[in-house]
Amino acid sequence: MSTPSHSVANISTCCGRRTVLKAAGLVALSGSVGALGACGATSWTTSTDSDATSVPVSKVPVGGGVILGKYVVTQPTDGVFRAFSAVCPHQGCPVGSVADGEVVCPCHNSHFDIADGAPVSGPAQRPLTSVKFTRSDHDIIITT
Numbered sequence: 001m002s003t004p005s006h007s008v009a010n011i012s013t014c015c016g017r018r019t020v021l022k023a024a025g026l027v028a029l030s031g032s033v034g035a036l037g038a039c040g041a042t043s044w045t046t047s048t049d050s051d052a053t054s055v056p057v058s059k060v061p062v063g064g065g066v067i068l069g070k071y072v073v074t075q076p077t078d079g080v081f082r083a084f085s086a087v088c089p090h091q092g093c094p095v096g097s098v099a100d101g102e103v104v105c106p107c108h109n110s111h112f113d114i115a116d117g118a119p120v121s122g123p124a125q126r127p128l129t130s131v132k133f134t135r136s137d138h139d140i141i142i143t144t
């Protein structure tokens with residue numbers, strides 16, 4: 001299991017101090033960044049399996065996405081999937097979350113559109129890199 005790339009300081013923009021502290025406690029107890037859903041943002045999903053290359057379709061929320069190790073799989077609209085490298089094109093940090101229709105890099109707060117990876121806000125000027133994938137009956141499988 002890899003170490004999640006988030007620090008509690010990086011989520012402080014979305015949460016009050018108590019919520020951040022509560023989330024930090026949950027992370028410490030669970031060892032999972034998934035506990036940060038306490039922020040109220042939609043689709044906070046982070047895999048801690050850095051070698052994962054597939055995800056069940058049912059785990060990719062419509063209008064959101066899931067971070068799958070080195071990749072991000074999104075579902076901008078029902079039944080339409082996209083996959084990107086999880087490496088931020090700004091300075092190479094791993095992106096940290098998918099929330100409110102955007103992939104978010106915690107290092108300098110760049111946001112990217114889940115539909116095409118285009119930069120929406122923050123210092124990143126280039127889009128997330130698209131990666132190839134296939135869809136089976138039940139899974140999205142990265143093939144890049």
Ligand code: FES
Nearest residue numbers: 088090091105108
């Ligand atoms: S490395 Fe991602 S915003 Fe700077």
